[in-house]
Amino acid sequence: MIPAPEFASFTPPRRILMGPGPSDVYPEVLAAQARPTVGHLDPLFIGMMDELRSLLQYAFQTENPMTLAVSAPGSAGMETCFVNLLEPGDTVLVCRNGVFGERMRQNVERCGATAIVLDFPWGEPVDPAQVEAALQQHPQVHFLAFVHAETSTGALSDAQALCALAQQYDCLSIVDAVTSLGGVELRVDAWGIDAIYSGSQKCLSCVPGLSPVSFSPRAVARMQSRTRPVQSWFLDQSLVMGYWSGSAKRSYHHTAPVNALYALHESLRLLASEGLEQAWQRHAAMHQELKAGLEALGLSFVVKEAHRLPQLNSIWIPAGVDDAAVRSRLLQDYNLEIGAGLGDLAGKAWRIGLMGYGARRENIALCLKALSDVFRT
Amino acid sequence: MIPAPEFASFTPPRRILMGPGPSDVYPEVLAAQARPTVGHLDPLFIGMMDELRSLLQYAFQTENPMTLAVSAPGSAGMETCFVNLLEPGDTVLVCRNGVFGERMRQNVERCGATAIVLDFPWGEPVDPAQVEAALQQHPQVHFLAFVHAETSTGALSDAQALCALAQQYDCLSIVDAVTSLGGVELRVDAWGIDAIYSGSQKCLSCVPGLSPVSFSPRAVARMQSRTRPVQSWFLDQSLVMGYWSGSAKRSYHHTAPVNALYALHESLRLLASEGLEQAWQRHAAMHQELKAGLEALGLSFVVKEAHRLPQLNSIWIPAGVDDAAVRSRLLQDYNLEIGAGLGDLAGKAWRIGLMGYGARRENIALCLKALSDVFRT
Incomplete structure (x- = not known):
């Protein structure tokens, strides 16, 4: 027998989470x-699942019946959208202005579909004019994929304008709302x-x-007209919906x-x-307070004001400041987590999150105060 | 705006879970x-992850470095094994003696590989002699897939003998241990x-x-010699291991x-x-107590004694008894959940789980008592 390791129960400290998530x-x-855990087919639990769907529909501002939470993190939610909608031979216009647009491209290719990538500088939003030009240039494109709120840079793109273009050019839109849902305006049905x-x-x-997802009737029709099964059994919505569907008789898919x-x-x-609107307003107001304080410390933002996410503040690391040492001191001395830069911004920027319950004055x-102390000493 | 629904916080009752899981x-x-939630790159959390891997290695009785928990349920763990190991053109011998062998077949086919299915009656184990005959007959087979403990029937197969055959015939073994891990003898390295x-x-x-998984060095070598990317980005172990690997510098894959x-x-x-051995013994001992009581009530088992899982007891529903009504009364009057039959056994059998913390005398x-009361009235 391999002997039993002996470890104490894990008792984490109370951190203040102001990174890019978890918040x-x-x-x-x-x-x-x-x-207490109950069974996943318990009638009381099924009742809770019905409420959960209504709550998800409210958060997304949609009446889509196919609205649910994937039983895995956001990157599985991304994959759920691509594997259920795409088939080999499809072409997707992927807008890439950060890490998560690139991840979308990889998903497209792993589905055996073709990605046409439209690049935008890191820290800038997706430009609808360039997207329209690309849609005109590539009539074989039937999907437009973009990130609403780029978590790697803090840039907000105009999802309403981009989805209107998708409709105009007969494309289905696939939208990453990992960081936007609940933090900035987002209206699935209206847009x-x-x-x-x-x-x-x-x-x-x-x-x-967990990953909340929602599919429009147009997207559902596309899934129903597939010519081959979804490559993922676990994420196949035609199976998952047997459990999430509204009827009292739910069938087992996974626990x-x-x-x-x-x-x-x-x-x-x-x-x-x-x-929801109050939450959007709170994020905007808290962002203004944080911004004033950061600028008073001499810090500047990566993203121009017009496209800046209130809930994810990317700031340039001042010259001569040791990135890792500052973050480590904030964590050790103040129990405060802020985010490192990711991808092109690694070592160059910090990401300060003001997300959900974290978007409040005490955290700011x-x-x-902690940044000010650490800069001084 | 779609208006906000108003729901109370969900306060489930304390159920006694004696179904096929959750336990x-x-x-x-x-x-x-x-x-409190901490960041997934927090040094304290990374320390816990190192301990977690040691604990998983102990539970699996393995020294495999690639031992981790997939961030999703067991069916995603199943898919992790198949999508990382298989490529189009591969052939897998799938042993099917219940629902989960059939799910394995579907996974194989969704990978673009070929499944040769070997069927065994529901409630019986996989027969190593028939497996050996099939391996002799189909030299193109390079993978042997089977379920150690069939959750849909309660049958235990001889994983040691089957994995020895896999090695003898130059196959990689893929084993479903969803219901066996921690409940019956299981030794990944020795077997x-x-x-x-x-x-x-x-x-x-x-x-x-969550889904604990482990891969042998032979399996890892197979993954490393792939000619094309894993079709799932989320489950791609070559990416996931950048986060789970033992070094202090862990890279972000998903939160x-x-x-x-x-x-x-x-x-x-x-x-x-x-x-671990004490836990195996406890499951066996509690099964004996439950068995004596069930037989005293006139109930009989689906699976023959030699192949019966202690932790999942499938019993025939007595003639004239209303399946759904009994389970409903157990739940409502006793807060007791037992499992319905699944697949071929739906409406014919109940599944009574004695799993982990649930394998104790109070539950039995x-x-x-509850079954006895419900049968009498």
């Missing part, structure tokens, strides 16, 4: 998650979004591990992550209780 | 899961298992949503389900503290 989790969400995915651990302030779904239900309930005060 | 969760695990997946919500008594991993760490810690006493 600070609502205390009510942690409490909800710890409630005509066809497939959208998000994550539980950003502006919803739930624990990480739902019961306690994580309690947590998502609670976080969405808190969002609905605050009100701590962050500004 | 009763250790109270310590629920408490661990509710601890020469190449790829194995399990679930958090069976005999580990953790919350549902780990932080709190669920606290829970898994705690459940494996409790298993290590009890001792409740189950026997």
